[in-house]
Amino acid sequence: MAGKTEKSKGKVKEAVGSLTGNKKLESEGKIDRRAGETKEKIGRVKGKVEGVVEKAERKATKAVDKAKDAARRK
Numbered sequence: 001m002a003g004k005t006e007k008s009k010g011k012v013k014e015a016v017g018s019l020t021g022n023k024k025l026e027s028e029g030k031i032d033r034r035a036g037e038t039k040e041k042i043g044r045v046k047g048k049v050e051g052v053v054e055k056a057e058r059k060a061t062k063a064v065d066k067a068k069d070a071a072r073r074k
Contacts, residue, residue, distance in 0.1 A: 003043060007036025 010033030017026025 003036045003039030003041075005036070006039060007033050010034070010036055 010029045010031070012029070013032060014026050014029025017023065017029055
């Protein structure tokens with residue numbers, strides 16, 4: 001969410017800077033927009049990594065449970 005907010009804020013600053021001829025504001029807007037885009041990408045990657053970790057944990061738990069069951073049967 002923070003990434004989207006920062007990205008939107010950057011777009012507004014960039015547009016206002018462009019319309020008013022304020023190069024500093026326009027540059028700040030570009031920086032904010034790009035920072036927001038980066039945060040969004042990091043959030044997506046983080047979500048994917050968390051999904052992979054959760055899947056690995058489930059598989060590991062199943063393997064341990066299977067090994068325990070096999071050991072109990074002996």
